[in-house]
Amino acid sequence: MRMLMADQCVDWKEDVVTFDNWLKDLKKDAQVFGQLPGFKDGDFKMYQSNAILRHLARNHGLYGKTPVEAAQIDMVNDGVEDLRLKYVRLIYQNYENGKEDYIKALSTELGYFEHILCKNNEGKGFLVGDQISFADYNLVDLLLNHQVLAPDCLSGFPLLSAYVTRITSRPKLEAFLSSDAHKNRPINGNGKQ
Missing domain, CATH: 3.40.30.10 (Glutaredoxin)
Incomplete structure (x- = not known):
């Protein structure tokens, strides 16, 4: 948000x-x-x-240009939330015992998003259509969290890696992400990351 x-x-x-x-x-x-x-x-x-x-x-105006794009954005965002739920369970319920297995399984999860990007303008734009959507912000937020958890997690995903760089380089977003208000906020409420 x-x-x-x-x-x-x-x-x-x-x-x-x-x-x-x-x-x-x-x-x-x-x-x-x-x-x-x-x-x-x-x-x-x-x-x-x-x-x-x-x-x-x-x-x-971040919900696609057509009802079909809106439905695709909903679908992708639900996929983001599926991954977020797994992440939250790890962070709050099984961090010490589950982190290694979670990181190993992460490549499968990230592969889905790499594939989605590839199918839309060969990964040169956004998740759906030709404009940013709320699902893009939601995915990038989650991927930034994962880069703290596992710094090399995007190394095998060139489209996702370029996508995160492209989205976070948007001038207003880059300014926000580099602000103290953002940098000083803990990622998770329990301090685990």
Whole structure:
């Protein structure tokens, strides 16, 4: 969400809630599923990361040019979320015992995205169509996390590697990613990376 908003020049104010404060927060009942992040635009409030991403995408022209592109973007983003779920399980449930096996299996997972890129303009653009989508921001965010977990994870994937460089080199996004606000934020809540 932050990458999308930074790249699209959307101003936002962030209210960072620590885990302890979240547990103590009496307003927790107001959170639809008892989870963060939340998003507020005027009186409109919503929760769930992917719902927020889709909302932002619709409002900023980042959901494809046709219904077919929108469906493809949804499909790819669901694949990103499948990988994110595996990553989250590793980080929060099995880091010490599972990291090595996870990294070994990562090449299969990354191969899917390499193939998707190859099928769209030979990997020279975006995941779907000829413009950036919310799925691109979501995948790049996850790939940046994986490069911390396993720095060489993209070495066998030239299209993915070039894609991450291309997306993160977009001037507004590059400025955000190099900002202290981004660099000083922990990747995972438990400090594992």
